[in-house]
Amino acid sequence: METVLRDAAAASRGAPLRALTVRVGPLSGVVVDSLRFAFESLAPGGPAEGARLVVEETKPAFRCPDCGTLYETPVGDYHCPACDSVRGELVAGNEMELLSIEV
């Protein structure tokens, strides 16, 4: 969250922020509730004080190298629904990124 706030402040050039939008994937290891708690703890005193934190949550998504299928799965089940391959390459689900700010 420190990195997010620093990047947001840099993007706004220190101007007060109305909102920050972050994208969080379930494979990132980031717990959204903890992220919100960190935001509320760290935002006061900086440009993000009083800003809204908008969290976009993604699902794990894979591209199957064997049959080309693009599929989403719940965490803990990574099989390709078309061919049952387990070699899927992750294309989404591990994000922890600041998407945008609103000033």
Place this chain on the structure above:
Amino acid sequence: MCESCGCGETNPHLHEHGHGHDHAHGHDHGHDHGHGHVIPVRSSALALNQRLADQNRGWFRAKGWTVYNLLSSPGSGKTALLERTLAAVPGSAALVGDLQTERDADRLRASGAPAVQITTGETCHLDAHMVAHALDKLPADGIRRLFIENVGNLVCPASFDLGEKVRVVLLSVTEGEDKPLKYPVIFREADLVLVTKTDLAAAVGFDRDAALANIRQVAPRAAILDVSAKTGAGLDAWYRWIEAPAS
């Protein structure tokens, strides 16, 4: 992480930020109108770690080292396994992460191999930056394999690439067969899952079939080996795997 140590010299890119935006803000507009002005940023919070991990990876490749990141909960037998491994596998060295104390590095150095402790203070995982610093303390020659014993934790270390070639996740029989289902993220990228402390399996009623099924569900690509660092059972297969990690 980098703010506290001022180490910009060893890692020239350390103080760059991850965002690549350069939005034009030349137009004048008031900030008191009803709706806000949205500025795209797209910066990853882990971009810095990723860059340093890639830097580490390049360094390992240049040195010809194979690097193993060992992950598990506290007390699952990482250090005991490495004590035997460092003594048995020539050209081995270790970095070991803990919040406090040099105890593990002291134990590992008794094997005769180089070992460097990384004390993280309050931090519950190793990151690529800590590893980069610790590398300076290892001897320049004679190392072919580096084992990085991560901080005991099944959550946060999963997110931090250290530049390793392979990930090894340990699951001790005393932890219960369902740990992989409870902590699927860390198991997902495992190249190998080591079931450890198998000498205690009977005493704790370990259901091996259930454990293997759970591991295969959340770590479908991982090889699985059973070991006991105490009796030595299974260690030869582990040493063979080290020689040719399937990754």
